Amino acid sequence: MSVSSDLQATLDPSRRSWVEAANDAACDFSIQNLPFGIFSDSRDAVWRVGVAIGDRIVDVAVLEDAGLLVLPLASANESGASSVFRSDSLNAFIALGRDAWRSVRIQLSGLLARDTTTLRDDTATLRDDAALRERALVSAADATLHLPVQIPGYTDFYSSKEHATNVGSMFRDPKNALLPNWSEMPIGYNGRASSVVASGTPVRRPNGQLKLPDAERPVFGACRKLDIELETGFIVGRGNALGEPVACAEAEAHIFGMVLLNDWSARDIQQWEYVPLGPFNAKTFATTISPWIVTLDALEPFRVAQPEQVPQPLDYLRHDGAHAFDIALEVRLRPQRAREATTISRTNFRHMYWTMAQQFAHHTVSGCNTRVGDLMGSGTISGPTADSYGSLLELTWNGKQPLELKEGGTRTFIEDGDELTLAGWCQGEGYRVGFGTCSGVIVPARD
Structure with a gap:
């Protein structure tokens, strides 16, 4: 053969x-x-x-x-x-x-x-x-x-149209939820590779500056709006040299495989710090990934067409064929003393507007080099329905619509002792290609 x-x-x-x-x-x-x-x-x-x-x-x-x-x-x-x-x-x-x-x-x-x-x-x-x-x-x-790889660099994208629209509607004008550049390129930022941890590692609630609505100046304290971000990530398998961009059509050949990724987010710290340069301490405290890397070869039977992109991307972001994958995703929340977790979201990777190939091509088009083991996060993956959103920020609409838990009680954001678990899989006929789980328990902030 x-x-x-x-x-x-x-x-x-x-x-x-x-x-x-x-x-x-x-x-x-x-x-x-x-x-x-x-x-x-x-x-x-x-x-x-x-x-x-x-x-x-x-x-x-x-x-x-x-x-x-x-x-x-x-x-x-x-x-x-x-x-x-x-x-x-x-x-x-x-x-x-x-x-x-x-x-x-x-x-x-x-x-x-x-x-x-x-x-x-x-x-x-x-x-x-x-x-x-x-x-x-x-x-x-x-x-x-x-942790399956040594990660030289970590980049987080913002590639779900549904998620970006929800956040833009929540904090800006719902009629102009997406900024003009969002539909033209995969928006991303360079994150902190040193705080990427393996599933099962406890996550400490971060401290930081908080600006309360009616206060003149910020206060320092523990995050009050701790959130998850349901994401996947891909691991770079072949880097590129400085000054040598990777064409979109060739980008998937540079990807070793995918993991589940939870980019924990301190929403209140972020709201105060992110203008003008974006999130910093709101994101640097922890990013959790699943321990098993599923290769692109294993995912090949589950390849599907990506959403239609309007306007048509610039030439360097174009590729022929199907570049999304049919990966079912779930988020489960289990309070400290609960016997069972509550599934709070179900969505699918196929909803992602910008593909992994487009993310990689855009990342390198300026001449930025990448290295084996680099991690690139998809950004929060949200679907088109209210039960398919990939963050508590969206699921509770910034705390205005609390979630009911299976054994009683509610949640707007994550409390100490809560265990958050991401799961993902592709379902074939009589078999499954899964990622296992990606989980973390929140421990109290330091005094």
Whole structure:
């Protein structure tokens, strides 16, 4: 088989794994997915590369040691294979390039497939060798997941038309909710990479300057309007040199994969500080991402057309074909003593007005260089209906319409002890390509 046909076989909706949990239609980590992350476990505290499958994590280095997984020769020679999978980040592996990503994906899919009749002769080895299987497959319940990449830079966009319209209507003229530049380019700003954290990391409520409505001067104190921003993010897999922009049609080849992203937002701090230069302390305190990176190859079957763009973008922002993805998204809120979470929003990534390719092309058109591991956030993803908004700011219309919670009580903004969880997945016929979850619990501000 050719590389392209081998790669296509990894997406076959009928393929099933001998890891039985992966075959559940509601399991995020099907054999069609195979997302990459960094993990440790009780047997080995060393951080290393893993791939999720069902309720297990594949320790990729173990398979390499057993001779069952081989990097393309050029990639191995360039980077030193032993350092790639025994690393505390995915950066070294990602830097090997798309041929290496795809080769590993193809080999893993074959090793984990239930039906080996059309695959390599040695693909049953892992399945049938109990001792090897014990070393190579770690229980996900026994593992700790870590930040998957070292992030040199973080950029956050503002690319949902529904979200931008809602915010503009709330704080400006509803008849002119979008500023003139919004429909001409993906609006974004450079955020703070140092405070990007892995799912499960507690988030401390920030302190800052607050300007109360009738006060002459600001006061200093804890944020009173803490919010979430339901986003996705993409990880740069191939950077560009300083002064060398990336064409929109080529941009997706520079993307390794996607994560869920919660860009926590202190709305009251932001309202006071963001004019004239934009958000600062309102955003820098934490951004949470999910631990598994889902590759663009795994998302390919769920590619759909993006919304119509009017006016037609300038030439450098144009690309042919479909560049959105059908990714269902949810936000869940669980108060500190609640047994169950309340799902407060359901939306879909396909609503995004500006595509990832357009975001990347616009980011580099000035000559800005990017690096492997750079994180680019989509901006808050809101849908067309009131229950599909991606922030509490919109869901409660700046606190005027409190949300009812499943076990009683209401919320306008986030309270201490609340756990906020984002979930996302693409649903195929009999299988799912999911991201897992992206969660954080709010702890009180420092005195």
